[in-house]
Amino acid sequence: MNETHDPGLKSWVESANTETCDFPIQNLPYGVFSRADAPAPRVGVAIGDQVLDLAAAEAAGLLPGGGGLFSNPAINTLMARGAALWAEMRLALSRMLRQGARPRPELLTPMTDATLHLPFEVTEYTDFYASREHATNVGSMFRDPANALMENWLHMPVGYNGRASTVVVSGTDIQRPCGQIKPPHTDQPTYAASAKLDIELEMGAVVGTPSEMGAPLSVAEADAMIFGYVLLNDWSARDVQVWEYQPLGPFQAKAFATTISPWVVTQEALAPFRTPGPVQDPQPLPYLRQQGPHNFDINLTVTMQPAGTTQPSTICRTSFKHMYWSSAQQLAHHAGSGCAMRTGDLLGSGTISGAAKGSLGSLLELTWNGRDPLQLADGSERTFIEDGDRLTLSGHCQGDGYRIGFGQAAGTVLPAAAV
């Protein structure tokens, strides 16, 4: 904890000083933006309803690090430099943006004029399965309710490698995928548009500093490598998934798109919101044991808004704090075989489902595979996503008089390509 976390801090950017602003001076998340009159994307930091141009600030000699951190339109260079510089940069930005510092409006772009891009180059994308409630629910539906949780689940953060080429930033339209589907009670599969398109509400941990091939990590070492977090929607085609996933896991059912929020909220900004996760019983093996709180209390919501309507319906409210396995444990497990981790690796937490019905992080669970349709505000019903629906993930940590917000991870579903 240091001066950048002081709840009393205010910014000379007045819009940052309201209680419900996602981007107060205690947050300072990094992203990549462009504007119509300056179309080359560059790194910025969100403050209130503005973006501070870090490429320009660096060029003006206002930032630590020796230069060259923001000459690429991605934060990978900063992330690779390590935690000492991350802290130094945060402190410099906090001091630059505080009330009392010299205002620098020439470095600001209103968010309404900014186009946001992927904030980092996604090196590889891994997805986990770390909510006990979600794993139990899916196991009940896909396999056997009596043995929903597999035997390995309580011993390791189960995960699989996902597809990095289709990680997109919030706002990108999502084309309904086609895939191989075998409807129940039929003999033959078909190749068709998915009829069970779903979301998965997740957080994504972003690896900052790399690890060497052949070098396992402790949970503490793994935790220190995580630069920050984003909201993550692991779009899933359930009908493709159930036919393809045995024995090698999900593949094309999740390869078509993954949406992340545009601002990477640093782990340092989240430090005041660390909280213990659920008690882990059985005790994890030594390589997975963690000291201190490694979960984060991030309030999460999902809304669904049909095309042509004006009112989004909230379909899920939950918290990241419920996750059984922490992101640090996931990263330690990932490197446990000697797998090299790299700057820009993205680790999806797995679907975040709580115990209550309204806290489930996928339509698969919310509608129990279509059996119990959701009622939306406009009077329509949903089992899975229909064309034109807009799905939006939001999240924030609630501080004393301020919040650390993530913005949104949103996408509108477009019709499938012709088969």
Added chain:
Amino acid sequence: MNETHDPGLKSWVESANTETCDFPIQNLPYGVFSRADAPAPRVGVAIGDQVLDLAAAEAAGLLPGGGGLFSNPAINTLMARGAALWAEMRLALSRMLRQGARPRPELLTPMTDATLHLPFEVTEYTDFYASREHATNVGSMFRDPANALMENWLHMPVGYNGRASTVVVSGTDIQRPCGQIKPPHTDQPTYAASAKLDIELEMGAVVGTPSEMGAPLSVAEADAMIFGYVLLNDWSARDVQVWEYQPLGPFQAKAFATTISPWVVTQEALAPFRTPGPVQDPQPLPYLRQQGPHNFDINLTVTMQPAGTTQPSTICRTSFKHMYWSSAQQLAHHAGSGCAMRTGDLLGSGTISGAAKGSLGSLLELTWNGRDPLQLADGSERTFIEDGDRLTLSGHCQGDGYRIGFGQAAGTVLPAAAV
């Protein structure tokens, strides 16, 4: 077929003109090399026992493409430019290296003086499961001999996303991985060095030109995007795999290392060795149907050589032609959901096992999970790999008086890190 395939062609590099040379003028595979007196890696082409420096040849104005293709130590730039330039480059190199052309010894480095590096930046790595014999054998051992082949297997090329960060070039030592293992007849897993370290004999297809997100590919389009092939050893920790792989597939059991051969043999060089694969029954869905021969008749061998011995023992002889699903079908399936494919994506074929006992591409199958040890030339026995063992994959297509060789994908296993 064009003049570069003429079996009668000879090179002014005399060592390229012997019948058993892997790198005759009909081959012309691309790699990346350095030498002690010129340590910056650069692209080269193998010819006989020499490497032709393409960065130097380009700088001398001897190559098509307009320059800049070989300024990076990777062939990704060339691959991204597309098939017309690939053919033009091959023709130019063939004409430059032929008997009768002006010899350019100043562009040559003896292979014995060359250090070989990864030939391309591996963007993402995907691994398939496309040998019917292998899938049947593994299904029998890991699951149920009566239902060894899962219902989806005959309808799609089953695959999963692997880990790109640990793809290494032939010659790189492989540290025995640790991982979470639950021995049979025990209640609790442990974290320990793998006791069932294995190989998987595969070919790797290298994606040359990219495809867009949301744009499925026909098999013909997919085939045209493949730049070339390498040998690929998908090292596998079987004891880790059997405990972790349900329900999301292999993860740390295969994340610690994948070895590829240093020379990318172009699909164009392999054209004379195209052959039909096994008859596919049931007929694949339309998006997976292929016209003409899409398999390749590549003779493959695996040798194992214990530390301190001089004689490698051949433990497997097979051919790539046996694969049920072709690499082009795999790539079409991979893009079937709209998954974007990128230059440098590596697609492992899956373990290449034939029907005969000596043609099985993994120790898991060769020893039937350790039940039937192998006898090696030095009198020792093996179930799985022991520390110090060197495993070497080799492959070539047999032409009329020449061969198109792949060189080797070799690695020596070192002891695990201390747990």
